[in-house]
Amino acid sequence: MNWLQLGPAATVAFLGAFLASFVEFVEAATIVLAVGTVRGWRSALTGTALALVVLCALVLVLGPALTQVPERALQLVVGLLLLLFGMRWLRKAILRGAGVLALHDEDAIFRSETANLRLARATARWGVDPIATVTAFKSVLLEGVEVAFIVIAVAAGGAGLLPAAASGAAVAGVLVVGLAVVVHRPLARVPENTLKFAVGVLISAFGVFWTGEGLGIAWPGQDLSLLALIVVMLAAGLAGVRIAGSAAARVAVRVEAR
Amino acid sequence: MAILRAILGEFVGLFVDDGSLAVALLVWCAVVGAAMKLVPGLPAAGSGVALLFGCVAILLVNAGRTAKLRMGKR
Numbered sequence: 001m002n003w004l005q006l007g008p009a010a011t012v013a014f015l016g017a018f019l020a021s022f023v024e025f026v027e028a029a030t031i032v033l034a035v036g037t038v039r040g041w042r043s044a045l046t047g048t049a050l051a052l053v054v055l056c057a058l059v060l061v062l063g064p065a066l067t068q069v070p071e072r073a074l075q076l077v078v079g080l081l082l083l084l085f086g087m088r089w090l091r092k093a094i095l096r097g098a099g100v101l102a103l104h105d106e107d108a109i110f111r112s113e114t115a116n117l118r119l120a121r122a123t124a125r126w127g128v129d130p131i132a133t134v135t136a137f138k139s140v141l142l143e144g145v146e147v148a149f150i151v152i153a154v155a156a157g158g159a160g161l162l163p164a165a166a167s168g169a170a171v172a173g174v175l176v177v178g179l180a181v182v183v184h185r186p187l188a189r190v191p192e193n194t195l196k197f198a199v200g201v202l203i204s205a206f207g208v209f210w211t212g213e214g215l216g217i218a219w220p221g222q223d224l225s226l227l228a229l230i231v232v233m234l235a236a237g238l239a240g241v242r243i244a245g246s247a248a249a250r251v252a253v254r255v256e257a258r
Numbered sequence: 259m260a261i262l263r264a265i266l267g268e269f270v271g272l273f274v275d276d277g278s279l280a281v282a283l284l285v286w287c288a289v290v291g292a293a294m295k296l297v298p299g300l301p302a303a304g305s306g307v308a309l310l311f312g313c314v315a316i317l318l319v320n321a322g323r324t325a326k327l328r329m330g331k332r
Contacts (some may be wrong), residue, residue, distance in 0.1 A: 100328050146268075168332065208309060233314070236317060
């Protein structure tokens with residue numbers, strides 16, 4: 001079956017997985033680049049490869065286990081998890097957009113990580129530096145778990161969505177690795193908060209949709225209602241930036257007046 | 259072991275950043291689910307609208323409150 005013919009759900013699954021994975025891959029690439037630059041590429045790539053092996057094992061074990069869960073229960077659990085996940089991203093993006101939280105700075109993370117790695121002392125064994133390997137392993141595994149969750153969760157909601165979600169994540173992975181190899185420095189120009197805002201909107205809409213399906217709500221227009229949910233979430237996110245911005249401004253004025 | 263703990267912490271952190279937001283969303287979903295069970299004549303579209311706009315309201319209230327708290331601490 002061609003996933004492009006599956007309609008809005010598959011398109012949103014592809015887009016959501018692509019954007020969310022892109023952000024996670026950028027974060028992992030920053031750390032791997034820092035490790036490789038300071039302590040050598042052999043250790044950085046060894047840690048990355050080990051993490052990818054563990055990730056594949058996790059997906060191979062957990063993926064088929066999900067098929068044993070009844071569809072309605074799976075939709076409800078996955079919907080709730082996606083709702084919590086998406087709303088968390090959207091809330092953070094709102095607060096960053098309103099200037100309440102500092103923006104994510106890949107250059108600053110790269111600088112602090114390279115400084116820490118330069119200070120750390122360790123003896124290499126078999127040509128592999130343990131601190132560098134563990135740092136790359138941890139970073140790729142943690143961000144990879146997020147990517148795996150997004151792909152599995154988005155795809156678990158409906159039949160035929162796995163190819164769309166997996167393709168989105170794969171395209172994002174290839175793109176980020178390609179860019180990292182070409183520019184050889186952190187991808188600092190990525191508009192990360194805008195991406196996180198978009199991911200928050202898409203995943204939250206997906207979360208409401210699957211939670212509703214799991215609760216027995218028959219959405220008008222079925223999959224098409226996802227588009228309406230996305231529009232409402234987008235409007236809510238933009239309103240949230242204004243609300244948080246004006247609330248912060250009111251407090252700042254009060255504090256200054258004291 | 260420390261890596262496993264970090265991964266577990268990171269996994270929980272995927273869904274829960276501000277505990278009150280997570281709890282409020284889960285409670286609201288439970289309320290909508292219970293209402294659908296207890297009131298059989300409830301229109302499905304109405305439940306969908308209630309679910310969606312309840313979640314949106316929770317997000318907006320949380321964002322506004324967090325902004326106030328954060329700026330008050332600066």
